[in-house]
C-alpha cells in the first residue's frame with residue numbers, strides 16, 4: 001500500500017467526528033489500484049459495504065463493476081473507488097450536510113495523495129459535492145469539466161439504474177467515453 005495512503009487510512013479508521021461513527025460496523029475508506037489515474041467517487045456505504053469495509057460490494061456495486069469491466073475499467077487493475085462519506089448512514093438515508101462537511105477532508109486528502117487525472121462521480125450526491133451544487137445528473141451526466149489538471153465527470157448511480165434499467169445504455173456510453181479519455185491521457 002502507498003505509505004501516505006496507509007497512514008491516512010489508519011487515521012480515518014479511528015474517526016469519531018460525526019454520529020455515524022457510533023452506528024457503523026466498519027469505516028469504508030476505498031478500494032482498488034492506489035496508483036490509478038481514475039478515481040470513482042460514490043455517495044456513502046450501504047449495509048454490505050458497512051459489513052465488509054469495502055465500497056460498492058452490494059447489488060449496486062456488482063452492476064457498477066460489470067458496466068466498468070465491459071469497457072475495460074476495473075478496480076482490480078486501473079481504477080480506485082471511494083465515497084464522499086466513509087461511514088454508513090442508518091437505513092441508507094442520504095448523508096446530512098453536516099456529515100458530508102465533517103467527512104470531506106478524508107476524500108480531499110485521498111485525492112491529494114493519489115493525484116488522479118480523472119474523477120468520476122457516481123450519482124447526484126457525489127457530483128453535487130465534487131463538481132458543483134447545481135449539477136443535474138439527468139442533464140449533465142457524461143459531460144467533462146476541467147479542474148486544473150483533472151477532468152471531472154459523473155455517471156448515473158447504479159442504484160438508480162437498478163430502479164430504471166433504461167438508464168443503463170447511457171451509462172455504458174458515458175463509461176466508454178471515459179475509457180477513451182483514460183487511454184488518451186495514459187498514452188501522453
Ligand code: URA
Pocket residue numbers: 028042043044045046049054055056057060061083122
Ligand atoms: N452506494 C454508494 O454510493 N457507495 C457505496 O459504497 C455503495 C453504494
